[in-house]
Amino acid sequence: xxRDDIIEYSLDAHHSEExxxxxxxxxxxxxxxxxxxxxxxxxxxxxxKEWMPGSWHLVKWTFVVLTLVKATYxxxxxxxxxxxxxxxxxxxxxxxxxxxxxxxxIAIFESNYIHQIWLHLP
Amino acid sequence: xxxxxxxxxxxxxxxxxxxxxxxxxxxxMMMWFFLVxxxxxxxxxxTAYGFVRHSTTEAWPIxxxxxxxxxxLTGSYPLIYVALMTAILIFxxxxxxxxxxAGHRMDKKxxxxxxxxxxxxxxxxxxxxxxxxxxxxxxxGGYITTNAGEKYWVHNDTxxxxxPSNAAGFHLVKAKEGHYLVGDExxxxxxxxxSLKLWNDRANYVDGANMVHNEYGPPQYANFFFFITGFHGxxxxxxxxxxxxxxxxxxxxVFHRRGHYEMVEKAGLYWHFxxxxxxxxxxxxxxx
Numbered sequence: 001x002x003r004d005d006i007i008e009y010s011l012d013a014h015h016s017e018e019x020x021x022x023x024x025x026x027x028x029x030x031x032x033x034x035x036x037x038x039x040x041x042x043x044x045x046x047x048x049k050e051w052m053p054g055s056w057h058l059v060k061w062t063f064v065v066l067t068l069v070k071a072t073y074x075x076x077x078x079x080x081x082x083x084x085x086x087x088x089x090x091x092x093x094x095x096x097x098x099x100x101x102x103x104x105x106i107a108i109f110e111s112n113y114i115h116q117i118w119l120h121l122p
Numbered sequence: 123x124x125x126x127x128x129x130x131x132x133x134x135x136x137x138x139x140x141x142x143x144x145x146x147x148x149x150x151m152m153m154w155f156f157l158v159x160x161x162x163x164x165x166x167x168x169t170a171y172g173f174v175r176h177s178t179t180e181a182w183p184i185x186x187x188x189x190x191x192x193x194x195l196t197g198s199y200p201l202i203y204v205a206l207m208t209a210i211l212i213f214x215x216x217x218x219x220x221x222x223x224a225g226h227r228m229d230k231k232x233x234x235x236x237x238x239x240x241x242x243x244x245x246x247x248x249x250x251x252x253x254x255x256x257x258x259x260x261x262x263g264g265y266i267t268t269n270a271g272e273k274y275w276v277h278n279d280t281x282x283x284x285x286p287s288n289a290a291g292f293h294l295v296k297a298k299e300g301h302y303l304v305g306d307e308x309x310x311x312x313x314x315x316x317s318l319k320l321w322n323d324r325a326n327y328v329d330g331a332n333m334v335h336n337e338y339g340p341p342q343y344a345n346f347f348f349f350i351t352g353f354h355g356x357x358x359x360x361x362x363x364x365x366x367x368x369x370x371x372x373x374x375x376v377f378h379r380r381g382h383y384e385m386v387e388k389a390g391l392y393w394h395f396x397x398x399x400x401x402x403x404x405x406x407x408x409x410x
Binding site for chain 1: 127143144145146151154155158161162165166169170172173174176177178179185186200201202205208209212213215216218219220222223224226227228382390391394395397398401402404405406408409410
């Protein structure tokens with residue numbers, strides 16, 4: 001059934017052959033990048049401790065950073081959020097980021113405290 | 123994409139009414155909002171995991187020691203299986219984005235090809251997860267605790283956990299202090315008679331994993347494993363179902379008649395999100 005009261009905003013739903021070629025090239029490049037990052041992560045997880053014992057803390061932060069890099073590429077490139085308008089990007093990312101930063105902060109803070117309580121139980 | 127979203131428009135035009143100021147369709151925007159709320163749920167789960175892990179004073183299991191088996195192979199392959207699962211999911215995300223791209227060119231055959239591969243990839247992932255769950259639940263032999271509070275790993279040749287002491291090659295291996303898994307086979311190896319004596323005198327025997335206890339670590343470890351990967355696996359399962367329905371509609375030519383393949387894009391957003399969540403689960407549950 002056709003409805004004329006809804007404006008179809010499939011404004012970005014088409015592109016030409018040539019744009020398509022460029023996009024596919026970009027998709028494969030991002031794929032390669034994600035595959036390399038995942039391989040590096042697994043290698044670090046499995047062998048870092050043998051290579052450099054005692055620096056596990058550093059590996060953890062490397063993992064977190066690499067994960068955020070991967071997530072950025074998935075969201076911006078695969079989900080095409082990077083191609084949307086800035087206002088919709090902000091509406092999706094900012095409230096989420098704000099809430100999660102708070103949640104992570106409070107979780108780290110409180111778990112540290114509870115850890116101390118457990119340690120000093122009579 | 124070289125569409126309306128990338129056009130420079132003045133605010134008067136954007137917010138002047140009669141059009142979406144976001145240059146995004148209703149369906150895509152609502153899918154994004156849903157994904158944000160879903161992302162909050164997953165963040166809550168992973169943060170709760172981090173909270174418990176960070177506050178506990180018990181030894182916590184390490185991913186590459188728990189997940190190091192491959193189907194049909196013996197030996198230790200730390201995290202290789204999980205990495206393969208990750209690769210499968212990332213590649214099915216790639217085929218999805220290629221399906222979306224084909225849809226933009228109204229290339230029906232291309233959409234069918236890539237969406238079909240996406241469904242296959244998703245099915246493979248769910249299957250892999252089923253194996254991983256099965257392996258996790260069955261465990262590697264389990265451990266006993268003696269009345270003196272010492273911990274010994276149970277080994278036998280057939281991985282029999284029903285009555286391990288009767289199986290060939292039965293012996294116990296003393297567990298390392300403050301460390302889950304990995305009994306040191308060379309130094310703490312007990313012979314059969316000593317093993318049997320301790321076995322008959324055991325305080326309890328834990329093998330595999332369930333919601334009450336597991337051989338890998340504190341009970342919360344298995345609970346979080348089941349809850350987080352289970353919740354994610356359910357998302358994958360529903361994603362496969364959604365993709366399959368969209369695929370059938372594509373084959374029937376529904377979207378071609380409609381003039382655009384936006385439904386593939388919306389299903390694609392969900393599918394990429396599932397991949398995105400896995401990237402975080404992979405890091406925060408398996409790697410850290």
